[in-house]
Amino acid sequence: MSTKDAISQFTVAILPLGDISDWQIKLTKLVLERDFRLNTVILPATKVPSQYFNAERNYYQSHEILGFIFSQLPENAQRIMGITEKNLENSDNQPCHGFADACNKSAVYSVPPFEKKHHRDALSCHLIIHEFGHTLCLKHCVNTDCAMNERQSSDILCTHCQKWADHELKVRPGSAKERFALAEGLFFYRYFHQAIAMYREAIALAPNEALYYRRLSMALKNIGQKKEAAENLMRAVEKSNDKPNLYFNFGLLYLHNQPQDAEDRFAKAIAVAKDPKFTHRLIGQAYQEITHDVERASRHYKEYLRLGGNDPDIVEWLVSRSQMDPP
Numbered sequence: 001m002s003t004k005d006a007i008s009q010f011t012v013a014i015l016p017l018g019d020i021s022d023w024q025i026k027l028t029k030l031v032l033e034r035d036f037r038l039n040t041v042i043l044p045a046t047k048v049p050s051q052y053f054n055a056e057r058n059y060y061q062s063h064e065i066l067g068f069i070f071s072q073l074p075e076n077a078q079r080i081m082g083i084t085e086k087n088l089e090n091s092d093n094q095p096c097h098g099f100a101d102a103c104n105k106s107a108v109y110s111v112p113p114f115e116k117k118h119h120r121d122a123l124s125c126h127l128i129i130h131e132f133g134h135t136l137c138l139k140h141c142v143n144t145d146c147a148m149n150e151r152q153s154s155d156i157l158c159t160h161c162q163k164w165a166d167h168e169l170k171v172r173p174g175s176a177k178e179r180f181a182l183a184e185g186l187f188f189y190r191y192f193h194q195a196i197a198m199y200r201e202a203i204a205l206a207p208n209e210a211l212y213y214r215r216l217s218m219a220l221k222n223i224g225q226k227k228e229a230a231e232n233l234m235r236a237v238e239k240s241n242d243k244p245n246l247y248f249n250f251g252l253l254y255l256h257n258q259p260q261d262a263e264d265r266f267a268k269a270i271a272v273a274k275d276p277k278f279t280h281r282l283i284g285q286a287y288q289e290i291t292h293d294v295e296r297a298s299r300h301y302k303e304y305l306r307l308g309g310n311d312p313d314i315v316e317w318l319v320s321r322s323q324m325d326p327p
């Protein structure tokens, strides 16, 4: 497939680590272009500095080698895939055929040591798709026909994974949306510091997206930066149409240490809600599950029922806490 057919503006750099056959490089290029419809650029073969290699046990530690590969990412590419003929081990010292840091920019695979070319090619196709898929935040897939399945060696993605990959690749590289998508992936895998940096890049490009501030705030909250989290949530509130939800989140921030402030935010969330009964239910749930405050939870749940809510779980909970007579 030629470059003009690519639907994505994504470019993947292919990095041969040491002496890799022309065919192996070409196969990598073909698979990436065919399955992901993106552009590739082949970098000159590079010798890996010896400190990355464990000569005694004859392998690269995957995480370390990914760091080296990442350092070779050219400016005009969004991802980089290394090819090696050496063995790889994951962070638990288990041998592996390939490796990628989830939602990150670099991946690597080891040319399968099979004698027969068609065996080698078949597993290579699987590894290229699987490891590159991880860089697009694809997770392992339960579908055994899918290349993202951990135990099988399929070389096609299932429709679900393909859809996700297409979605990730359609975003214009370097755009606020792309930054945000990466940040969400990092957040998902609990790389909060990197996610925060990425949310900030997205915000710099699109300073009016309430959602970006809100997610940044949640990431900050996860690393204990409460004050900054609150500031960003406030910014999100200023910019948002979805104020009830944001006031509610704001309330959650205060729930443990400043209960009166939490109440004030919750009251605001209720005041601006289109359908306050659902807000009452959310708040009740927060009190029930987070601070185990039966009295406040009951108050909001009762308000939820009074406004027409009829969730049987809530009725049951109120009855069991003797906050209500059985219906």
Ligand SMILES: [Zn+2]
Pocket (backbone or CB within 6 Å): 130, 134, 140, 150
């Ligand atoms: Zn995997």
Ligand SMILES: [Zn+2]
Pocket (backbone or CB within 6 Å): 141, 142, 143, 146, 147, 148, 149, 157, 158, 159, 160, 161, 162
């Ligand atoms: Zn799948």
